[in-house]
Amino acid sequence: MKFSTAVVFAAAAFSVVVAPPPPSKPAPKFPMVRLAKRFELPGDGKTKLPDLDRARAAVHLGLDLHLGIKRDGKTSSTLATNAATIYTASVGVGSPATEYNLIIDTGSANTWIGAGQPYQQTSTSRDTGETVQVAYGSGFFSGEEYIDQVTIADNLVIDKQSIGVADKSAGIYNADGILGIGPAILTTGSTPSHREIPTVTDNLAASGAISNNAVGIFFAPTTEADTTGVLTWGGADPAYYTSKPRYVPVTRTRPASAYWGIDQSIMYHNQTLMPLSAGIVDTGSTLLLLATDIFKAYKSATGGQEDAATGLLKITNEQYAGLSNLDFVIGDNTFSLTPNAQIWPRYLNTALGGDANAIYLIAADMGAPSGRGMDFINGYTFLERFYTIYDTTNSRVGFAETEYTYSEAN
Known part of the structure; x- marks a missing residue:
């Protein structure tokens, strides 16, 4: 099977394809696939990047509806899948297999196709x-x-995997669907029977194709030569991290506990912006989202001002020179976003409708106050600086530094 290593950036009405050769890596210890990166915004000229992430966050915060808990006599199935920065992999369905370009999403668990290329039934297809x-x-x-x-x-072949075949879809651009690798509980309520559907990771582990029900994910800043992502099935691949992985248990605080949720505190220049609180790690969100009061504290500390064109915080060159590390205390360990890691890649400024020479911060307002069980979302702009492990077997999330943790690429 072939996996695309092309990197596609699509924003509004233009796209740029970049396909640098990946650097040589040691042979992987676990099965892995390379992921192609896409950057895109809806072409309506109005939707801003923070708006997309806030819409996703609002759905995450409404998890009780997704789990089928009635409110005002109604039930709803809600999962968030769209983001401006996405990673995709080529996945085969059927026998002989048809290749589908699927978004990798830790914030959802259903696997589905049909947003682009139509489903091709074969002898292995069965309608439930x-x-x-x-x-x-x-x-x-x-x-x-x-x-x-x-x-x-x-x-890595799953003989019998539940997949959704869409006859209607919206909000998915330049992909055929979703490969959901979030906790299986997120599938509850997506079918009339409200049953929990095993994810692809669950089924690979159950069949013995991978030794542990876990995946490791490596990203890199978009301006580095190594622009593809890597998803490792069954555990963490030491070829992609430079420090020992540190693990914390999945939080018990709802609704973050249903996702890849963790407890963390956030410090900036010796100031506690957020005491120990629950939130999630999410490849389907682009920015670092903070509850409104926490975001306001960060905005005040950095001096950033909201930019009307992009919706992001904008700072001056002088303010950038004065930025301190943004420290995430996770368990007994501190993972830092350097000043450079806190800013949007400047060569992508115009893709957001911004000034090519401006400096924008990657933290944004979640649109809800703290204390609701999800005070932060560590999205792609956080994850591109660290290797992360999503371990269902041990109900934990792991973090490690990579060669790009301290990169000055942005």
Whole structure:
């Protein structure tokens, strides 16, 4: 099976394709696939990047509806899947397999196709007779549930995987659907039976194809030569991190506990911006989202001002020179975003409608106050600086530094 290493940036009405050769890496200890990166915004000329992430966060905060808990006599299935920065992998469905370009999402758990290339039924396809639907921040999909053979890589084949086949979808751009690797509880409520559907990771572990029900994810800043991501199945690949992985248990605080949720505090220049609080680690969010009161404290500490064109905080060159590390205390360890890691990649400023020479910060207002069980979302702009491990077997999340943790690429 071939996996794309092209990197596609699509914003508004233009796209740029960059395909640098990946640097040589030691042979992986675990099965892995390379992920292609895409950057995109809706072409309406109005939607700003923070708006997309806030829409996703609003859905995450409304998790009780997704789990089928009634409010005002209504139930809803809600998962967030859209973001401006996405990573995709080529995944085969059926036998012989048709290749689909699927978004890798730790913030959802359903796997579905049909947003782009239509589903091709083969001898391994079986319609379960159930409908499936997922609503998210600015779109949805609905269709039929099938059981089919799914091929992640030549040595990673799932004989019977639940997949959604969309007959209607919105909010997914330049991809065929989603490969959800969040906790399986997130699938509850997506079908009329409200059953929990095993994820692709669950099924790979159950079949013995991988030794542990875990995945490791490596990203890199978009301006580095190594622009592809890597998803490792079954554990952490030491070829992609430079410090010992440190693990913390999944938080017990709802609704973050249903996701890859952790407890962390945030410090800036010896000031506590956020005491120990629950939130989530999410590849489907682009920015670092902070509860409104925490965001205001960060805004005050940095001197940033909201930019009307991009919706991001904008700082001067002098303010950038005075930035301190933004420290995330996770368990007994501190993971720092350097000043450079706190700013949006400047060569992508115009893709957001911003000034090419301006400096924008990657922290944004979540749109809700703290104390609701999800005070932060560590999105892609955080994750590109660290290797992360999502370990279902031990109900924990791991973090390690990479060669790009202290990069000055932005």
